[in-house]
Amino acid sequence: MILIQLVNGLMEGMTLFLIASGLTLIFGVTRIINFAHGSLFMLGAFVTYELVPLIGPGTLWGFFAAVLLAGLAVSLLGMLFEMLALRRIYGADGLMQLIVTVALVLILRDVVRMIWGPNSLSVPMPDRLMGALQIGDSYFPLFPIAVFLAGLVVVVAMIWVIYFTRAGILLRAGTDDRGMVALCGVNERLIFTAVFAAGAFLAGLAGGLAAPYGEVNHLLDTTVIVSAFIVCVIGGLGNLYGALAGALLVGLTKAIGVMYFPRLSMVLIFLIMALILIARSMGRQGGTAR
Amino acid sequence: MTDPKTLWAAVSRAALNWKLLVPLAVALELFNRLSPASSSTLLTEVAILALFATSLNLLMSFGHMVSFGHAAYFGLGAYGFTLAVTRGGLAPEMALLVGPLAAALGGLVFGALCVRLTEIYFAMLTLACAQITYTVLFQWYDVTGGDTGITGFMIPRLGLSETGYASLVLGLVALALLALWMIVKSPLGLMIRAVGQDRARAEALGLAARRVQLVAFVIAAFFAGIAGTLYAVLHGSAFPDYAGLGLTLDGLIMVVLGGLNSFAGGIWGAVIYEMLSNFVPKFIHQWELVLGLLLLGICLAMPHGFAGLLARLGWRGGKGEK
Structure with missing residues (x-):
């Protein structure tokens, strides 16, 4: 039982x-917190729901192709949003930018409800990932393992x-010093749009991958964004490895905590977060972004 | 401030525009008395939300602390009051005091943690704290009743008529707003603004920035708790959604709609938001879509909100301090 939850936790950690x-x-x-990132995740799940029956229901390649396409579709939307809305207010107060992404949350939620209705949908699992893997005496469900491995491929x-x-160099340079990159003659705007598209792609991909393992509904956006914030x-914002460690920690805590404190697993995660924050803010100026 | 003379001096130092406010109060009360019961209830809700949004605005506009979990204190106020009646066996009139105090206590505990962080980390941690509050309210069936909430434990509105309760709430909210206004104008308010505007400089001047922020946080939580308590009394019930992300976002949207960096922003925002949310769904089903588009338009075109627009048109009543 604990092993199954371990696998589930790894899968959730990877999607997170x-x-x-x-x-x-x-x-x-x-320097923008994209509050709509959970909505992009949700959209990825819904697009996958539409694409799976079209491309190849039940087949392995059909599922992954649908997920990939969903990621691309969400990425396109993210790009459009960046170019049409966010780009106009990079100079404004940080709060305004946050509110613009909140506006996107509201819009996407209603659009999703308009198209797919308020009820939960389910995406069929590929047939070949339905079963369980037997190692010794214990069985591991195949699907979470496959999602974890797919996530690992994305990480690599x-x-x-x-x-x-070169894109990565520009990305890292942009993170370190935006102004300097612009001074070097690189089109700063292009980097912004590309990063937003990439982030949206990852969110859409995650939504698609996780879709068959739970319900797909219009309430996914807020549950996901809260976990992602935690x-x-x-992990520390802007820190990729921190995010990986944090995601696996949260995923595993959630999955294993459910067994012992079925109702309070979120509280457990919160306590871990509080402890980490207190421990970290002792030394440095508490958690100011680098 | 026990001496009435110093109190009066403090009130007039707060430079309130009495000529404007007194007729406004009279007009609101007249409207309340003359209109049907349903619009009295609407008026009550607007007043409660105006207080909630203004308490959030104290943090946002003056302390420059963007809380993404302010509904937690609204919810704690509502549940503090409700549980004091159902579990504590207090009379509802006495329990009115428990709600705001419970919210302030919650603000103290969560705030102590949150003010260790700044800016976006602060926002995220407040969000997490609020979600924890929500989860506990939602899942702790034995005490909070879980998602079904707590209902039927008292006569709604303390047995008052819709109109009578609206008068009571209008009076209480007016007092609370006055208190908030005096806090903004007081030396404490100056400290909050100093830390909000330039933390490093405020610290160099000898202010304990974290402590000032914590005080601001607890004050904001306390007033949000008053709003939550009044809301629980209005409907005679408490639901986990009172502490949910939805209400937090509503509050943020109100402040942005009404205009950041102005005291009146929260009040304007609550009025506009409630009007829209009551009338738009009668014409268009997709209310959130409309709200999102409106918000997008405001952020892109009018980054100082409605009060800012009024100020630009030369109306100085709602102009903030900056």
């Missing part, structure tokens, strides 16, 4: 990481892009 990493990347470059790809490509606070 995909969301939180997008949040962190966007914050690192644009992300690290490769960030550390070994991950970011634990």
